């Protein structure tokens with residue numbers, strides 16, 4: 001099996017993703033993906049023992065440049081996820097950002113793209129444990145085809161599947177095995193005719209979408225679940241919080257959110273690296289904000305898209321140039 005076990009099928013674009021790019025980075029080498037194999041017996045295949053990230057790169061035609069979005073923050077979070085596993089990443093953050101840029105250049109990526117760094121227990125160890133099992137670090141790239149942005153909004157349902165509590169599967173660590181629950185929740189929602197699931201935690205508080213964080217507006221107040229409510233501490237979540245302060249002049253309230261607040265709020269959105277910001281237009285059939293994307297939600301999406309491509313002068317510190325940094329002459 002190849003390194004692309006979690007990628008969409010290679011033949012046709014699915015859900016905004018194209019075919020995986022040919023070269024991957026594995027333990028110090030840039031290799032063709034078909035040569036980057038893991039063993040059938042790899043510990044992670046049975047137990048989900050590993051951590052991963054998802055990083056966006058955005059292409060700007062006018063600049064003839066590709067920009068990584070918040071790569072440093074993603075690798076810092078990956079280091080924290082590894083620490084939860086009792087492991088240490090084999091590379092420092094700066095080095096990982098440089099490797100990511102090099103991989104994009106070697107693949108000749110001149111479109112939006114999604115990077116998938118993965119750090120797993122990859123040797124043939126049958127016992128269920130973490131310590132002393134040899135690891136593998138890899139990064140793969142998948143181009144994003146067209147606009148992965150959903151402007152029409154999504155219809156959500158509250159899932160019957162809960163987010164795992166911190167002392168079962170810590171949500172703030174982006175662990176491979178943690179995504180079984182969200183996968184069940186997403187498929188349940190789709191089978192019931194919805195686009196996406198909203199997951200409560202074991203205390204019954206609103207946690208997040210299956211692969212996204214959640215924000216709501218009630219009147220003038222913006223709210224998001226607290227990091228102690230079994231959510232992933234999203235990088236886009238932090239950006240949205242900062243942008244909302246810039247727009248409204250007041251901080252976002254981080255607190256536990258009750259299920260019924262989903263039914264009475266004035267604006268609701270999901271956010272994450274791939275789609276940036278997605279308006280939620282209904283929950284369990286009840287329209288949110290008249291059933292259309294909210295004004296602030298649309299503004300946030302425009303802002304993040306502009307920042308990701310460096311279309312304006314703001315927040316350049318959130319992006320890293322991929323091609324210019326290599327040549328140093330533009």
Ligand SMILES: Cc1ncc(COP(=O)(O)O)c(C=O)c1O
Nearest residue numbers: 211212213232234235236272273
């Ligand atoms: C469970 C979960 N929550 C939230 C997010 C959003 O996080 P980020 O903005 O860092 O992509 C993701 C995406 O990685 C996720 O998988």
